[in-house]
Amino acid sequence: MAEQRGTDVARAVTVSADGVPLAGDLGVPPAARGVVVFAHGSGSGRFSPRNRAVARVLDEAGLATLLLDLLTAEEEAVDLRTRHLRFDVALLGRRVIASIDWLAADPATGDLDVGCFGASTGAAAALVAAADRPDRVTAVVSRGGRPDLAGDALRRVTAPTLLIVGGHDHEVLRLNQRALAALAGPARLEIVPGATHLFEQPGALERVAVLARDWYLQHLGHDR
Incomplete structure (x- = not known):
């Protein structure tokens, strides 16, 4: 089923990873200059209201977005009891990599630079994918990530x-400051004053969306 999101209509897609189908929503605005893969974490999925709010801002800026469930419904049920799959960064990273490869094969996104947007443990998965696909991933953003x-x-x-x-x-x-020093490429730490982990304070999430949008517009869609 198609869904209106921002300036475009998102379509339901299925990405195969680890031999299982993962449900996603792909929105591609006209003349998209790049595509951003969302890597959810900590028990979240493609319906995360925070990530969808960020996706709308990216859509309106002419960036395609792929919001994907990194766990199947069965795995989610297990994770709700054990809470261990959300911390399986190797598993989540493989699935983000699979989504990047899937985008390369899709006619609507095959020629687009890829950005990764990771939240919580999904940020680690996004960075694993960026390390594994350096020829495809040209920008990464982490929101309250690990x-x-x-x-x-x-x-x-x-x-x-x-x-x-x-x-x-x-x-x-503190953990982000330590990770910042370890990153091989250009990196920046942006602190949103007064915000807590979920950026629930008025204006905090909007600030995240603007920062992410500007970062992707700076680094996606340019000749390399």
Whole structure:
């Protein structure tokens, strides 16, 4: 079923990864200059209201977006009980990589530069994917993420990376500062004053969306 999101109509898609089908929504505005893959984490999925709010801003800026469930419904049910799959960065990273490869084969997105947007543990998965697909991923943004969970992959990430953290998210801020020093490529840490982990304060999420939009517009869709 198609869904209106921003300036375009998103279509339901299925990406095969690890031998399982993953449900997603792909929105491609006219003359898109790049496509952004959303890597959700911590029990979230393609219906995350925060990530969908960011996706709308990107759509309106002429960027295609792919919001994907990185876990199947069955895996989600298991994760609700055990809470371990959301921290399986190797698994999540493989699935983000699969989505990047799928975009390369789709006629609507095959020629587009790819950006990754990761939230929480999904940020680590996005960075693992960026390290594994340096020829495709040209920008990464992390929202309240755990880039530290990407481990040694951080030293292989050459794509420009923006880490966004709430000013009151003290522990995550410390972990992001450590990850910033480990990243191989150009990187910046942006602190949203007064914001907590979920950016629930008035204007905080809007600030995240603007920062992400500007980062992608700077780094996607240019001759390399």
